[in-house]
Amino acid sequence: MRGKPGNRPRATAGVMALALAALAVGGSRLPAQDQAVPVPVPPVLEKTVAVAGGAGWVDTGIDVGPGQELLFTAAGRIDLQMGNPEASCGPEGVDLVTVEQPVPNANLGALIGKVVQPVASRIDEDSGQEIRDEIFVLFLIGPESTRTVPFKGRLYLGVNENVTRDNGGEFSVVVVRRPI
Numbered sequence: 542m543r544g545k546p547g548n549r550p551r552a553t554a555g556v557m558a559l560a561l562a563a564l565a566v567g568g569s570r571l572p573a574q575d576q577a578v579p580v581p582v583p584p585v586l587e588k589t590v591a592v593a594g595g596a597g598w599v600d601t602g603i604d605v606g607p608g609q610e611l612l613f614t615a616a617g618r619i620d621l622q623m624g625n626p627e628a629s630c631g632p633e634g635v636d637l638v639t640v641e642q643p644v645p646n647a648n649l650g651a652l653i654g655k656v657v658q659p660v661a662s663r664i665d666e667d668s669g670q671e672i673r674d675e676i677f678v679l680f681l682i683g684p685e686s687t688r689t690v691p692f693k694g695r696l697y698l699g700v701n702e703n704v705t706r707d708n709g710g711e712f713s714v715v716v717v718r719r720p721i
Contacts, residue, residue, distance in 0.1 A: 586718040590698055594619030594708030598655060598697040603718055605656060605690040612717040613654070613686045619710035621650045621702060632684040632712050634701055641703050647681040651701040652712050654682050658694035682714075 590601050592615075605611065615632035622628040628635070634648025644653050660674045678691055682698070698714055 585720065586716075588716050590714045590716060592652065592698045592700065592712040592714055594621070594650075594700055594710045594712075595705045596699070597705055598699045601696045601698055601716060603696045603716060604694070605696050605718060606693050606721070607690055608721040609690045610719040611654075611688045611690060611696070612719070613652075613682045613688070613714060615652045615682065615684050615712050615714045617710065617712040619650060619700060619708055619712060621700075622707050623709045629710070632682065632714075634683070642701050643699070643703065644679050644681050644701050647683075647701050649702055652682040652684075652714065653679060653699055653701045654688065655679050655697040655699065656690055656692065656694040657697060658692055 586603065588601065588603060590599060592599050618629055618631055620629050621635065628650075630648075630650045632652040634651030637649045638646065639649055642649060643655075644651070647653065655677050657675050657677045660676060662671055662673045664670070665672050676692070677694070680686075680688055681701070682688075696716070698712075698716075700708065700712075702708070
């Protein structure tokens with residue numbers, strides 16, 4: 542279709558109808574490479590975890606990702622020294638800070654958390670035991686807390702004390718993991 546200079550060619554009614562039909566069927570779609578790919582979001586998870594006073598770090602079985610929010614609610618009592626009634630505490634711990642605590646500025650015996658990301662593992666030549674190299678962050682939980690996860694890893698819970706072999710009792714901790 543050639544027209545006079547300055548005039549645009551005219552489309553026939555049939556061509557226009559085909560173009561409109563194409564738009565109606567899928568004209569708003571982007572080419573496949575430009576479409577946004579949905580990112581799977583983990584569902585809200587709620588889990589109750591028992592943290593024995595003498596257990597050391599307890600693996601919650603909960604994998605976490607950066608930006609996820611964790612809500613903690615804890616109850617129960619532990620004995621920081623079995624047989625010593627003055628060394629009993631709830632998840633807030635006792636009002637005592639020692640130099641040898643995982644979280645130095647938190648109460649002794651308080652409920653604490655750790656997000657761990659394994660980096661490598663190797664076997665110690667002398668002992669034959671596995672040594673895990675890991676990146677981790679420690680944080681205070683206490684009776685109730687909300688934390689945002691800094692990086693991908695596994696959530697562990699424990700007691701803010703390095704010597705746990707003489708401890709007793711346990712905390713019951715409800716952990717809620719919210720998606721980003």
